[in-house]
Amino acid sequence: MPRIGQRRSTTRRLLHGITRTLIPLTVIAGVTTGTVTPASAATPTLTVDLGTTTGALHYGASGALYGLYGPDIPTNNLIEGMGLQTTNTKAQDGQQHPGSDALEVAKPFVDSGGKDIMIYMTDVYRTFSYERADYAAYQAAMKTQVEQAMASPYKDRIVFVPYNEPDGMWFQGMRTQAGPLAAFNSEWRQTYDFIKGIWPQARLAGPNTSSYTESSLKGFLTYCKANNCLPDVVTWHTLGSPAEVRSTVDNYRAAETSVGIPSHLPINLNEYAHRYHLTDPGQMVQWISAIEDKKIDGNLPYWNINGNLGDSAAAQNTPNAQWWLYNWYTSMSGDTVKVTGAENDAAYTLQGLASLDTDKKQARVILAGGGTSGDSNTVIKNIDPTVFGSSVHVSVFQDRYSGYLGAAATPTRLSDTDVSVGSDGSVTIPITLDAMSAYEIIVSPGGTGSSTASDSTWTATYEAENANLSGSDHNINTEGTPSNVGGFATSGRQDVGGLRTGSDTVIGFPVTVPTTGDYKVSVFANSYRKDAQVKGPTNVYMRVDGGASKRVDLPVGFQWVVWGHSDATVHLTAGSHTISLATTGDNGAATDGDAIVDKIDLQYQDSSVQGTTVHEAEQASLSDNGTTSYTSQGQSGAGAVNLTSGKSATFWVYSERDGYADLTARYRNTGQAGLTVNGRTVNDQTLAGATAGAWSTSANRVYLNAGINKVRATGAGGTLTLDRLAVTPFSPTNAVTTGNVVTYQAENGTLTGTAAADTTYSQANGGVVTGIGNGTANALTLNVNAPEAGTYAMTMRYANAEELPSKHYNPDLMAEHADVRVNGGDATRVNFASTLHWNQFNDYTVPVTLAKGANTVRFTSSQLYNYDGTTIGLVYSGGGSDIGQPMRSSSAPHLDQVSFAPASLHIGASTGFSSTAVAQHSGLCLEDPAKSTADGTQYEQNTCGSGQEQRFDFHPVSGATDTYTIVNHSSGKCLDISAYSTANGAAVQQWTCHGDTNQRFTLKPVTALGNSQDYQLVAVNSGKCVDVSNISTASGAKIHQWPCDSASTLSTKKNQIWRLLGKS
Template sequence: MHKLKVDLSEDTGEIRYGGIGFLYGLGDKGIPNYNTLAPLKIQVAAQKAPEGLQHPNGDALEIADIYKKSGGKQIQIYMQDVYPKWPYDEADIEDYLEKVELIAKKVAANSNREIFAYVPFNEPDAIWYNIHNKKEDFFNDWKLVYQRIRSIDKEALIAGPNNSYYDEGFYADFMAFAQGNDCLPDVVTWHELDNHFYSEWYDHYNSYRKIEDTLGIAPREIAINEYGTFMDLSVPGQLIQWLARFEDTKVDACLAYWHDAGSLDDLVVENNKVTGAWWLYKWYSDMTGHTVKVTPPNRNKAGLQGIATLDSEKEEARLLLGGVNGDIDIVIDGFEDIDSFDNDVYIEILSAEWTGQKGASIGPSFELAGDYKIVDGKVAIKVPKVEISSAYQLIITADRDNKSTDYQKSWKQSYQAEEGKITNASIFAGGYFDGNNLYNPTDNYNSKGHRVGDIRRDSSRVEFSVEVPHTGNYLMDIFYGNGHGDIAEQLVQVDDRQWSKVVYPPTIAWKYEARKSVELYLEKGNHTITFAKADKAMSRAKLSVDLDKIDLTYLGLDADTNSARIAYLERFTFDEGDNSFVISVQADAYYTIELDYGASSNNSEAITLKVNDLEITNLSSKDNKYLTIFLQAGINLVSFADKQLAIEAIKLHSQEAIASFEAESNINTLSGTAVIKESRYASGGKYVSGIGAGAENKLIFNQIKVTEAGNYKLLIHYANAQKLGGHMYNVDIVDRAAEINVNGEKTQKVYFRNTFTWNNYCTVVIDIRLKAGENTITFANETSLAPAIDKVEIYKIYC
């Protein structure tokens, strides 16, 4: 049994949200989508220098507008990322000073200058210098670069020294030198990138603070602008252990950039969908008030950790926790000093599951809800059957009006591929934490630490033996890896039924996991689910995938009534006092929202709301109860002007787009290098490529007809698999852009997230204005190649 104690009477300070930061988390403008940024209270983003050559995306100046709009606080500029190679090209200090001067001039002239901080050196102890025989060289060069920046940008924030790890002797000498030479950093930085963090973090933090105290230096802000190992990324149960320690010491930190830029370091997939880990960071952002003391079993060991807050004005406490398997006993103390809580409290418990590095999550799962008695100022809670890769949220309130206490969680069970019957395939190890030991932290995470690969021979099989408690519909989530750079397939059979074929989009490379969902009808009892490359009764599957595990979830006898498969809803606060909701949906479509007016008397009046940053005024609801609006796949932000309005339920609306137009249609105009190509995965089997890299290379959709003038949603189906060179560990994907013009009016430049193969078609949604009758929509890019375009669809904003 694992134990965690929370003391609401021990205030540990205003919540900082320190671990909500990202290195190269933003790629290009709109990558990732604003919807995924705004619900997170991002403190720091570390990005490359303007026009830097280290990576094809992540320019600090290019992403600054959307970052600032989403509420982001600071952007740290990695100045040495102006160089193309990793490790950085060997260069003398004069060459670097010239580059520093150019960077500082661009930053100082930028309209967002107040949110930038300069990081002059990145891991200088490992690149260009070392702490053994070139320490003095670094100190002197630090002073030169520091002075050059200050000579151009007098108000600049400067962060450093930014070593690859904390070394007490080095930091003591550096701070003494900087103090004596008037070049102290405004923000002190280093990296925490290995599993020593769990046992050594508090030593590192306290050691540095002691250096400041010894030297008489006022406490500096600390930013750990790279944190986490390969195996931590995307795993809620791992990440909560980092977040808890950073919040406890009130420092800022950025998730490490081990994979691809523009994904918030594996919190976002396909640009507007999110992994399970995103919900942990969203929950952390939802916490308000002050943090209170949390006592874990061992604060200097990997395992159970937590963050707790108390907001007296809201009469609410929250607790985030995770990092173990099994049951957790939680004791929350200090209720005797809180007037708003009487004899009992209402507690909701939710879980954010690991969905893979590239697997989308529709939303958290509801675990438990109920009333708990306060005894001697304490509440005791047992959270049963905790999964080590998941994080959990407890919301504790005094008010339980209209809240359920009899919730029954759907049956769910995981089955590991490596524990099945394996024929002519291989077991591979990945990163994993079993509650006691950390395995392979420099590899990406696998459930239970293993996956099955080489399922590529005609005789290859993986058989899962499963037992289900009910007859009915089940959702089978297949955790897979596909590093072929192409669509892959696999044959699947339940018992002796006919084989079916599952199609798997690519993951960005091997050792990455995504999630494919398939519905099954199963009778109560035992079954065998077989995955294969080939069978004599079925054609061979194309390519192959690795298998990590399958999850089976009971949907009921009527799967269409299971709304959890369709949408998920949570509140969020962007500006104080607003009335906003995050709505996560499976598909681009119309959805009907059922309204709850609460204490509002405006149920007969027109509604004003904002959907994904577009304001809609004077909207009438059907029967004063229902609204039907277009939502895009993944995260949507909906806010109401009426503070009393709430959303009761969400249902998929069956109405299709008002029009769909194929790129290859003969009514369209293709010019220059734009050409029609074939793909069996494209709509209609064809798409248009060769757009851009010259003003003459265009695709024009003609005869886009609508009956009414107004604002519409343009849903673009596209593919983009361009990569730039290679890197030791980062996958340098390129997010191509298209210049989109409607009826010759103002052009929008839209970036398209990489889809990892030219056969994988994803979607982007933009707002356009159309006139009544026929319209034209042009795709072009004068300077570089645009993505391949499959088709476009037109949706009304609401119907």
């Protein structure tokens, strides 16, 4: 199998009768090398043994300390899509940090599939040293917590953690000294008996030390076994090296046995990993694989901010690359299988985990280099032919590092092809690893499907520290490394500072690109919100070869080295260029702020590849394991899914921004299914198969939220065979967007009380409304006109930098909230995560119901209360300047603008179908020759076969009778009249779908041969017919347009009659 690497240009070759993608260039850290030679014996190899299962998937690595702030922070989509199993969080109404109150996060956590909520009881206190006056005072606090939990509807999910890192707090030295350990053991027993005395069914976890020490854990177990106070869950923290996980768990299990504990207690490493590992998929695989291998639980740590799923969320509903890694992990099904890594349990090496689901007929592998890059092989052996057949369909995806606060789009499908299984029952998948990426391999039965389009567009990374630096005020900084795991993950481990107010620094990146065209430049950068020079995102100026400047605003983070990315588009000719970032722009423009830069990523933009994201149904999350089908039926990808009543397929759909997209489903058979988006039923088009054999398509145009959207197809009767879901977004300037989204500037609304317009925010679109809060008198009211009654997406552009003063290493950021009333109805609470700076704005979308015509939408905010609903929670201990400060906000965020758009748009009834097109004069089929993916490929007729290059989806054109766009299965491109020509003989070709008149064809029925499936294909732009040139009967004859034949001529020439066997 050709080596699979990062995205780059593609060529093709034929192997074993199957077209396979060949990736001829390897680009790592901005260095381009030639075609990879066959792997040597020294190539790091991951071996996956499908013949040796190691137990049911546990999913225990998906947990997070302080991962939830409260309702919608993060959204349920992010929680569920990450498959979060456990969360450890603060005591209800505790002072340790704002938000993350145990009984307030319980509902969104459980609603999203979560299992156990571990309450850090010590976090009732304000400081990390836990300033208890004495044990009696702490007992009183614990009593309140237990009684609150007993009254909660989620009490069965609660686990109490009475001590957090006691070896560093109240019992220093207990891991190595007998006296402190004895004191801890005695108090643990007292606490255990106290809590069980109030609630006998309560579950407790401990000892929860800062790291694992055999002697102290063994002493603790010995004491607790003798005194009947063993914890229900054993916990400790593993924060340094992933290599510690397996060995310490094995050591602990031996200790259990040695002290006579008859059965294993559950283990939760309820804080694992450090800043150097977090957000880097290339590092985090080794943690996940070790935790899953030992079938224990673990929680990502809280080194930074709460409410972001242990550093997995870039924003309130937006994933970073780490989120996608956990989505892959918790999307596995069946059993884990034996995996042998390049160096087994050594840290920072090739590691992975794998699963086998024989019911689903699917194996999955997740792997990464642990911070290393270069060639690797994944050998999958003992492939059961009774499950997979003699060939397998292999899909390979890449999850590229996106930074801490950088949005990560759907992982890239690098390759999708059939591979013959060797005589020894194995296949080898070569992948060129990027150091900060993770990779997923999905293996399914082969030989019956087709290749899903992959994205191999050219991309490269250029490190700032390797760029040409000029000016007198720049510096190179070294960040996280294996020997400095407290430092943040950074590409190349270094970055460049100096783009600041008054500086003359220029960072020049020499780049070489293979193709003339548009390129996306992603600048990975960071400004610190508390730096005196930072007034919001830091503006810098990008130039290509010293040309005109383009302003790029670099994101603000809660700390230095918290990377996000800002994206810009540049046009480059093939060859070498310099892309520079500077503090001065054209016409006297200058930087206001201070930023550091990690790297730039450069990617060629090809709308034919990147314009639509295809989600294969057999690779979706299936309820009850779903029912996959791998019979040959002209499907996209390896197979399809049979949906019967109540069975569902869930797709986690990413959207770059809040806005419209077409969700196009492809399906067959006579069953029905419903479609929901973020829990709301999409009513425009249901999925209803028309006939038993033909493929149909239906498109629903819906408003997606920026970030993750949960799209679910659920069977509603009969059996519907679902093939795929294709997602095509509309740009902000597209007529679909501009014609349906109406934006209201906040300052133009009605302001009452302290609500006021402020025009001093440079990142705002005009004025910003501040002062909404502290009661309903201080309000903003918008008068909103709706063309129709129904559900609308309300997108609010806001800023929130409210914060509680803190002495922690964690910033105590606070969520704000607005109570929204439409037409005077009941208030709906909307919670807003921090944007980290008052001059940095985010968008957040919620649904609202509007009446036709005039509506009022009113925003207010009031002080939030403790769990009892009457007490204002204040800081009352810790001795800091924050004594007396409320722990919850009383304010709405600053509002810039509010947009309204119908949640879905009607685009016409579905009459789409899938078919071949057989020329009746020759009996040959319309074909994309050689399975070309190139724009401008002229179509031919060729001997009819079963290949996807001869199959087409006919998508109905809204408002036009019997008119369709015609999409080739193999290329994904549209039948097209070259250059909108009206001339006789103009080529009928394929081109990236855009839906203009030269890609629309009217089906004109032909009765000359007495078959109801015969049609002329009439081009809308020219009025001429799709015609086989020169009435040729030869294979390879070209297809062009020609004046349409009359009925009498058709019966003799027949070269314009196309039999569409899939149209009923």
